[in-house]
Amino acid sequence: MRSxxxxxxxSVGHARPSIAELLELRREDILPLDRRLEDPVELYIGDRLVALGELVEAEEGxxxxxxxxxxxxxHG
Incomplete structure (x- = not known):
């Protein structure tokens, strides 16, 4: 079972643009999120939050x- x-x-954050803002998005536009770069990311299995973490560059690049x-x- 463990295998x-x-x-x-x-999840690195959420954005709530209006439909008009979404339709105006162009290549290389930045969509602001509700988090800062140093804030933790959330790890979910299904809808259940299981851990928090930080983004890193993996050994494989x-x-x-x-x-x-x-x-x-x-929790939850």
Missing amino acids: VPVEIRV GLGVRVTELVDAG
Whole structure:
């Protein structure tokens, strides 16, 4: 059972543009999020928050997440 893969979604923030603002987006525009660069990202399995972390460059040159806090299983 422990070898069954699970999908983890990483949330870096949220944006709430109006439809007009969304329709006006162009290549290289910046969509502001409700978080700062130094704020933690949230790790979800399904709709359940399981951990917090920080974005890092992975050894392979890609993007990774360093887990900084595990969320209590009874949370939410």
